[in-house]
Amino acid sequence: MKNYKNKTLGDTVSTIGSMLLFLLFAGCLLIMIAVAAGAYSRISNGFDKTFGATASLRYISNKIKSSDIAEISENGTALYLKSDDILDVIYFRDGALYESNFAADAEPSTEGGSKLFTLEDMNISEDGDLYKVTVKFNDEQNYTYIRR
Amino acid sequence: MNVLKTVTRKSRPVNLFFTEIILALLFFSISAAVILKIFASADRLSRVSSEKENAMICAQSIAESYSQCGDVGDALKTVFSETADFAESGGEYTLLLDEKCKLSAYGGVQLKLSEDREKTTAGVLSRLTLTFETENEELYSLDCSAYIPSGGADDE
Numbered sequence: 001m002k003n004y005k006n007k008t009l010g011d012t013v014s015t016i017g018s019m020l021l022f023l024l025f026a027g028c029l030l031i032m033i034a035v036a037a038g039a040y041s042r043i044s045n046g047f048d049k050t051f052g053a054t055a056s057l058r059y060i061s062n063k064i065k066s067s068d069i070a071e072i073s074e075n076g077t078a079l080y081l082k083s084d085d086i087l088d089v090i091y092f093r094d095g096a097l098y099e100s101n102f103a104a105d106a107e108p109s110t111e112g113g114s115k116l117f118t119l120e121d122m123n124i125s126e127d128g129d130l131y132k133v134t135v136k137f138n139d140e141q142n143y144t145y146i147r148r
Numbered sequence: 149m150n151v152l153k154t155v156t157r158k159s160r161p162v163n164l165f166f167t168e169i170i171l172a173l174l175f176f177s178i179s180a181a182v183i184l185k186i187f188a189s190a191d192r193l194s195r196v197s198s199e200k201e202n203a204m205i206c207a208q209s210i211a212e213s214y215s216q217c218g219d220v221g222d223a224l225k226t227v228f229s230e231t232a233d234f235a236e237s238g239g240e241y242t243l244l245l246d247e248k249c250k251l252s253a254y255g256g257v258q259l260k261l262s263e264d265r266e267k268t269t270a271g272v273l274s275r276l277t278l279t280f281e282t283e284n285e286e287l288y289s290l291d292c293s294a295y296i297p298s299g300g301a302d303d304e
Contacts, residue, residue, distance in 0.1 A: 018166040025173050032180055039187040043194040050198040054205050061208070127226065129216050140248075142202075145209040145227060147216050 053137040056097055056117040060090060060124070060133050061146045070131065070148070076123040078110050089113070092122035196287070199247050199257060203280040203288040206249035206259075211292035214276050218294035220263050239263055245280075257282050271297035 060079070064070050067081035067088065078091035087102040091110040100113035121136035127145065134143040206227070213223040220241055224234045228251050234241055241261040246252040249259075258281045266273045274294045280287040 014163050014166060018163060018169055021166070021169040021173060025169060025176060028173075028176060028180065032183065035184070035187060039191055043190060046194050046198050050201050054201050057205060130213060130226070142205065143209070144205050145212045147212045 049138045049140055052117070053119075053135050053140060053142040056119060056122070056135050056137070057133055057142055057144045059116065060097075061144055063088065063090060064131060064133075064146050072124050072126065072131075074110065076125050079124050080108060090116075092119065095120065097122055195247070196282070199280075199282060200288050202247065202249040203257065203259075204290075206245070207278045207280070207288060207290040210261075210278060211276070211290055214274075214292055215294045218272070218274050218296045220261055220276060224261075257287065271295055 063081055064079070067083045069082040071080040071082075072078075073080055074091065077093075078089060081088040081090065082104060085104045087104050087106065087108055089100045089102065089108050089110060091098055091100075091113070093110060096118050097116045098110075098113035099116055100108070100110075102108050117137075119135050119137050120139070121134075121141075123134045125132045125134075126148075129148050130145045131148060132143055132145055134141060136142075209227045210223050213226045214220065217223055217226075221234055221236070224241065224243070225232065228234075228243075232251060234243065239262065241259075243259040243261075244252055244255040245257040245259055246255045247257060249257065260279045260281065262277045262279075264275045264277075266275070272295070274296065276292050276294070278288075278290045278292070280289070
């Protein structure tokens with residue numbers, strides 16, 4: 001059995017000092033984890049906000065540029081893109097952007113299709129000789145102009 | 149005759165836990181300094197990347213509009229605002245934008261547009277250089293051009 005009666009004041013101060021240093025170490029560690037979580041969250045949110053919207057804008061604008069004929073339909077929520085023997089339909093439905101491919105002589109529809117991006121809103125309008133593509137993502141509206 | 153004197157001192161035991169904590173804190177503080185620097189750098193890179201992406205979309209819109217109409221003022225009005233007044237100074241336009249590339253009086257992004265017109269017998273070839281700057285550093289730059297035919301050599 002240990003005999004604590006021989007412990008001096010110096011030993012006690014040393015033990016308390018060590019414990020305080022350990023506390024400081026643990027506190028700094030917690031602060032570092034909090035800072036890291038904050039930085040990660042900020043970067044992740046910024047990435048989602050910026051690239052979520054611009055990726056869809058780029059996709060649509062590239063599709064319009066590569067097509068022979070572009071036609072806006074359904075009050076600007078659908079876009080019919082004709083090139084060679086393929087009709088490409090890009091449309092917004094139920095909070096997402098979808099794409100379907102049909103044969104040029106087939107009857108196109110805005111049902112089914114492959115889901116491309118999750119968006120809050122998408123609208124394509126004509127502004128003079130330009131198409132204006134507007135997307136809303138994470139409460140932020142982004143737009144771009146593309147030549148017809 | 150030499151007398152050998154021996155002095156005996158009572159040595160205190162070394163507190164191993166104390167030493168270990170001191171070493172751990174030292175290692176931790178060095179690591180923390182490096183990690184904090186990396187976090188700050190990652191945050192700055194993320195902000196610059198976001199600004200650059202918005203600048204690219206904005207530049208694309210201006211370039212498309214300019215290629216269509218061939219006039220910087222009209223292109224800027226189409227992209228930003230129909231009512232805004234864009235002042236020209238020596239063939240250059242300078243706009244203040246925020247990080248989302250919206251017009252702002254206190255914007256951190258500066259957009260400089262420089263136009264160069266070349267008259268030929270067949271029309272006018274206009275070249276526009278868009279330069280986005282932030283903190284006096286170039287963020288993104290794009291060259292575009294518009295050709296406005298004048299109906300042939302007879303017009304000159």
